[in-house]
Every structure is written in C-alpha cells, then in structure tokens.
Amino acid sequence: DQQVKQNSPSLSVQEGRISILNCDYTNSMFDYFLWYKKYPAEGPTFLISISSIKDKNEDGRFTVFLNKSAKHLSLHIVPSQPGDSAVYFCAALLTSGTYKYIFGTGTRLKVLA
Amino acid sequence: DAGVTQSPTHLIKTRGQQVTLRCSPKSGHDTVSWYQQALGQGPQFIFQYYEEEERQRGNFPDRFSGHQFPNYSSELNVNALLLGDSALYLCASSQLAVRRELFFGEGSRLTVL
Numbered sequence: 001d002q003q004v005k006q007n008s009p010s011l012s013v014q015e016g017r018i019s020i021l022n023c024d025y026t027n028s029m030f031d032y033f034l035w036y037k038k039y040p041a042e043g044p045t046f047l048i049s050i051s052s053i054k055d056k057n058e059d060g061r062f063t064v065f066l067n068k069s070a071k072h073l074s075l076h077i078v079p080s081q082p083g084d085s086a087v088y089f090c091a092a093l094l095t096s097g098t099y100k101y102i103f104g105t106g107t108r109l110k111v112l113a
Numbered sequence: 114d115a116g117v118t119q120s121p122t123h124l125i126k127t128r129g130q131q132v133t134l135r136c137s138p139k140s141g142h143d144t145v146s147w148y149q150q151a152l153g154q155g156p157q158f159i160f161q162y163y164e165e166e167e168r169q170r171g172n173f174p175d176r177f178s179g180h181q182f183p184n185y186s187s188e189l190n191v192n193a194l195l196l197g198d199s200a201l202y203l204c205a206s207s208q209l210a211v212r213r214e215l216f217f218g219e220g221s222r223l224t225v226l
Contacts, residue, residue, distance in 0.1 A: 004155075006155075032213055034213070034214060034215075036215075036217075041219070042219055043117070043203055043205075043217030043218050043219045043220050044156070044203070044215075044217045045217070046214040046215065046216065049213065049214060089155050089156070091215075093213060095213065099144075099161065099168075099169065099209055099213075100158050100161070100169050100171070101146070101156075101158060101215060102158070103148075103155035103156045103157070104155050105153070105154055105155045106154075106155050
C-alpha cells in the first residue's frame with residue numbers, strides 16, 4: 001500500500017520555464033510534508049517543507065503548494081535551471097506518535113538547456 | 114561542520130553472509146534513521162534510533178537489526194543476506210525536537226551475489 005505516490009516517473013522542461021512536480025497521499029493524518037532532491041551517487045538533500053496548517057511555502061525559486069482536501073502537494077521550480085536536473089522525492093510525516101517518514105517513488109526531472 | 118557520514122560506500126557480499134553498515138550523524142543530531150532504497154524506488158524506512166533505543170520500525174524482518182552508541186553513531190546489521198537485499202542503504206540524522214528535516218548520508222551500496 002503506497003501511501004505517498006508520485007505518478008510521473010520523469011519530467012522534461014526547458015531551461016527558464018516552470019517545473020511542476022506532483023505528489024499525492026492517502027493518509028489524512030500526515031501533518032508535515034517535505035521535498036528532497038537526489039543527484040546520482042549522493043544522498044537525498046532537503047529542499048523545502050510545509051506544515052499541514054499552511055497551503056503554501058516559498059523559498060527562492062522553490063514553492064510548495066498543499067491542497068489538503070485533494071491530498072495533493074506540488075513543487076514548483078521557477079525558473080528551472082540545468083542544475084535542477086535530479087530525482088525529486090516527496091515525503092510525508094506524522095509528527096504525533098511516530099516520526100516515520102513515508103517517501104514517494106520519485107520523479108526524475110531533466111532541465112534542457 | 115561534518116554532515117552525515119556512512120561507511121563503507123560500496124560492498125559486495127554473497128547470499129547467507131552478514132553485513133554491518135556504519136553511520137555518524139551530523140553534529141548536534143541525536144536521532145538516526147535507516148532507509149533502504151531499491152533501484153527505481155523511494156527510500157523505505159527500516160528503523161529509527163534515539164537515546165540508544167529502537168523507537169520505530171518499518172516492515173523489515175528481524176534479519177535487519179541495529180544499534181546506536183552513546184556518541185549517537187549507529188550501525189545497521191543484516192544477517193542471512195538475500196539477493197533482494199541488494200540496495201542503497203541510507204542513513205539519515207535529525208534533531209527531532211528542533212527540526213523535522215532529515216539529513217542523509219551518501220549511502221552504502223550493497224550488492225548481494
């Protein structure tokens with residue numbers, strides 16, 4: 001049972017355009033969400049997060065949107081740069097009781113120069 | 114400030130053998146979690162250690178065990194290795210009382226022949 005789903009395994013975007021990566025979850029009890037970026041031969045690195053009490057969080061070129069009613073979050077990268085090419089994972093967290101992160105399967109983003 | 118360090122980076126074992134992977138958390142972090150990432154999948158939670166005790170566990174058999182030392186470093190042990198144990202094993206540290214973001218090491222790539 002995949003509680004966090006990233007239905008697009010890959011995405012290609014032209015440099016300078018917007019990249020939108022999507023993530024769906026099934027457990028309405030998740031109250032914190034994170035995005036991680038992973039380059040080959042490296043561990044995932046934290047990118048941006050959002051609490052369930054918010055619907056938007058912005059950090060430079062990166063914005064995460066949360067739609068709780070749809071159990072959906074998205075990561076927007078504007079403008080996209082070739083260095084953004086990586087695998088992006090969304091993760092969900094239950095902060096009460098267990099601190100168990102559930103990761104999606106990842107979306108490979110390729111930014112074309 | 115050293116980040117999360119893992120050793121070894123690569124190793125090859127045969128079926129039935131045992132393996133020990135090591136992790137030193139980021140300075141100031143007190144919680145260590147271990148994840149298994151199979152090819153094309155997101156990281157899967159194995160277990161989490163805090164105050165030298167296993168606090169949470171994912172859906173992994175008892176062949177997977179761990180330990181946390183007083184200096185917060187941790188070990189992951191896998192007994193009776195199976196071909197399916199071949200994966201990237203990621204260690205992540207955090208200071209859950211302060212921040213929720215996980216900081217990952219580069220991982221240990223285990224190949225079971």
